[in-house]
Amino acid sequence: MPEVLIKAESLTKKYDDFLAVDRIDFEVFKGECCGFLGPNGAGKTTTIKMIHCVLPLTSGSLTVAGMSVSEKPREIKKMIGVAPQEENLDPDFAVITNLLVYARYFDVPKPEAVKRAENLLKFSQLEEKRNVIIDQLSTGMKKRLILARALINEPHILLLDEPTTGLDPQARHLIWDKVRSLRKQGVTIILTTHYMDEAAELCDRTLIMDHGKIIEEGKPADLVKKHVGEDVLEVDYDAEVMKTLQEKFPEAMLETVGDRIRVFTSQPHGVFEDFLKDFPTKGATIRNANLEDVFLKLTGRQLRE
Amino acid sequence: MKRRDRIAASFKLPELTYRVWKVWQRNFDVFMKTWKVNFFPPLLEPIFYLVAMGFGLGQLVKTVEGVPYIQFIAPALVAISVMNSSFFECTYGSFVRMYYQRTFDGIIATPISVEEVIAGELLWGATRSLISSSIVLGVVAAFGLINSPLFILILPIAFLGGLMFSSIGMCFTAIAPNIDFFNYPGFLFIIPMFLLSNTFFSLSNFPQALQTFAVAVLPLVHQVTLTRGLMLGNLQSLMLLSIIWISAVTLFFFILSINLMKKRLVK
Numbered sequence: 001m002p003e004v005l006i007k008a009e010s011l012t013k014k015y016d017d018f019l020a021v022d023r024i025d026f027e028v029f030k031g032e033c034c035g036f037l038g039p040n041g042a043g044k045t046t047t048i049k050m051i052h053c054v055l056p057l058t059s060g061s062l063t064v065a066g067m068s069v070s071e072k073p074r075e076i077k078k079m080i081g082v083a084p085q086e087e088n089l090d091p092d093f094a095v096i097t098n099l100l101v102y103a104r105y106f107d108v109p110k111p112e113a114v115k116r117a118e119n120l121l122k123f124s125q126l127e128e129k130r131n132v133i134i135d136q137l138s139t140g141m142k143k144r145l146i147l148a149r150a151l152i153n154e155p156h157i158l159l160l161d162e163p164t165t166g167l168d169p170q171a172r173h174l175i176w177d178k179v180r181s182l183r184k185q186g187v188t189i190i191l192t193t194h195y196m197d198e199a200a201e202l203c204d205r206t207l208i209m210d211h212g213k214i215i216e217e218g219k220p221a222d223l224v225k226k227h228v229g230e231d232v233l234e235v236d237y238d239a240e241v242m243k244t245l246q247e248k249f250p251e252a253m254l255e256t257v258g259d260r261i262r263v264f265t266s267q268p269h270g271v272f273e274d275f276l277k278d279f280p281t282k283g284a285t286i287r288n289a290n291l292e293d294v295f296l297k298l299t300g301r302q303l304r305e
Numbered sequence: 306m307k308r309r310d311r312i313a314a315s316f317k318l319p320e321l322t323y324r325v326w327k328v329w330q331r332n333f334d335v336f337m338k339t340w341k342v343n344f345f346p347p348l349l350e351p352i353f354y355l356v357a358m359g360f361g362l363g364q365l366v367k368t369v370e371g372v373p374y375i376q377f378i379a380p381a382l383v384a385i386s387v388m389n390s391s392f393f394e395c396t397y398g399s400f401v402r403m404y405y406q407r408t409f410d411g412i413i414a415t416p417i418s419v420e421e422v423i424a425g426e427l428l429w430g431a432t433r434s435l436i437s438s439s440i441v442l443g444v445v446a447a448f449g450l451i452n453s454p455l456f457i458l459i460l461p462i463a464f465l466g467g468l469m470f471s472s473i474g475m476c477f478t479a480i481a482p483n484i485d486f487f488n489y490p491g492f493l494f495i496i497p498m499f500l501l502s503n504t505f506f507s508l509s510n511f512p513q514a515l516q517t518f519a520v521a522v523l524p525l526v527h528q529v530t531l532t533r534g535l536m537l538g539n540l541q542s543l544m545l546l547s548i549i550w551i552s553a554v555t556l557f558f559f560i561l562s563i564n565l566m567k568k569r570l571v572k
Contacts, residue, residue: 015572054413074416082414088407092335105327105415
């Protein structure tokens with residue numbers, strides 16, 4: 001059994017009348033990359049903030065490395081690195097100074113801080129920007145600097161709250177590479193994201209949250225298999241076609257969105273090819289089922305604001 | 306929460322460690338990056354006042370409370386610089402760091418607590434008072450207006466007074482819905498105090514009721530009393546009262562402001 005590093009039992013957070021996190025239980029194991037997925041307002045960020053001791057719990061218990069977040073916040077914060085969703089780099093300082101001042105908050109001695117800051121500049125590919133003021137950095141550079149800053153205390157646990165939101169594909173892939181290399185070094189990572197490809201790419205295990213509850217958990221591939229099968233057939237909407245599909249795949253889940261029909265089935269690979277051979281259908285495509293299908297199936301298509 | 310519990314929560318003694326100084330140091334580093342600009346106002350302002358009011362108005366007024374007018378206002382300028390630098394540092398300055406820059410959010414993700422962040426801000430505000438008043442004191446000395454070696458004690462008094470005005474300012478920051486809100490304390494508290502605290506006019510000229518009010522509730526009155534006594538080398542028993550008044554008010558608002566800020570920042 002892997003070692004449990006973070007453990008929540010009946011964890012609850014209530015703001016005035018709004019229940020942000022509703023009696024959730026979960027465990028995070030040492031060395032894994034665990035993804036928290038969920039629509040806006042699902043309670044992901046609230047959960048993250050309780051783990052790094054900046055939000056008090058309403059009830060339940062939450063321990064990090066066996067220590068309760070309400071009793072040992074300083075000890076816990078020492079071993080955690082946080083890359084928050086909302087950029088909060090210090091705009092009064094240049095890139096390198098941001099790292100050095102942050103190191104000072106963690107009591108890292110100056111020579112050691114300088115060494116770490118240099119390494120992190122290299123790691124985050126910001127060496128040429130060392131003396132640039134924060135305002136002049138691009139979004140991607142800021143996200144990289146936030147990641148670098150989160151590593152200045154050489155944390156055992158890294159909390160990444162939407163680390164790639166708003167980034168272009170190049171910048172995203174760079175962050176992904178960094179996350180993977182940290183995981184290889186043995187850092188335990190908790191990641192929240194809206195991007196299902198990101199979760200599938202990086203996470204060993206995902207927890208799907210909605211309305212403050214954890215509604216499903218498991219390995220990304222297992223979740224896909226369990227909820228939406230292997231293949232998805234998409235065709236243009238037509239009442240006639242719909243009827244045929246219902247007859248042919250009685251056990252399948254049929255979903256109509258806009259003018260397309262999607263067919264999810266737990267039948268093995270190849271079943272849709274056979275169907276299309278007999279009934280060539282307009283606009284038909286077959287693709288692999290993915291985590292996004294699972295996500296939408298479990299949390300619905302209603303917009304969240 | 307019951308009313309009694311709420312009051313108790315507002316005056317809970319904060320747990321503070323050496324980490325307070327890391328927050329102070331952060332602000333000090335920022336200040337030193339632009340020290341030339343920061344040294345400008347406390348250097349020029351007293352010169353303008355001493356020339357315009359001291360020489361100009363002094364021609365008409367001659368003496369106040371037995372001293373030449375310019376000598377009467379010189380200590381007031383020091384006390385005013387104490388008030389302005391810390392009050393505005395812990396209102397506009399702290400609000401910008403808290404709200405616009407999210408600097409506090411960044412710091413509390415480290416082993417530093419919210420209480421320590423606010424205490425660091427307050428000590429920094431007091432330090433700004435110390436820096437400004439030192440510069441003003443230098444200007445006043447250059448005008449030859451310091452009569453007593455006791456003037457050196459003005460510096461610790463400036464730090465203490467700075468801590469008081471920081472703490473009062475921070476209470477406003479804790480309840481400010483937006484940055485424009487600070488116009489209220491600025492115009493309803495700071496400006497009247499600037500004019501009515503035995504600064505440019507002797508308080509004894511005012512109606513008795515106003516005098517009593519000023520001594521009872523205006524912090525600047527006490528800062529001026531202490532600064533003037535030490536600069537002129539004229540120690541009075543009233544100064545002891547002012548020291549006690551300032552210490553008590555500082556302690557009260559120091560604790561209150563930390564708890565109010567904590568309430569605002571930790572939901």
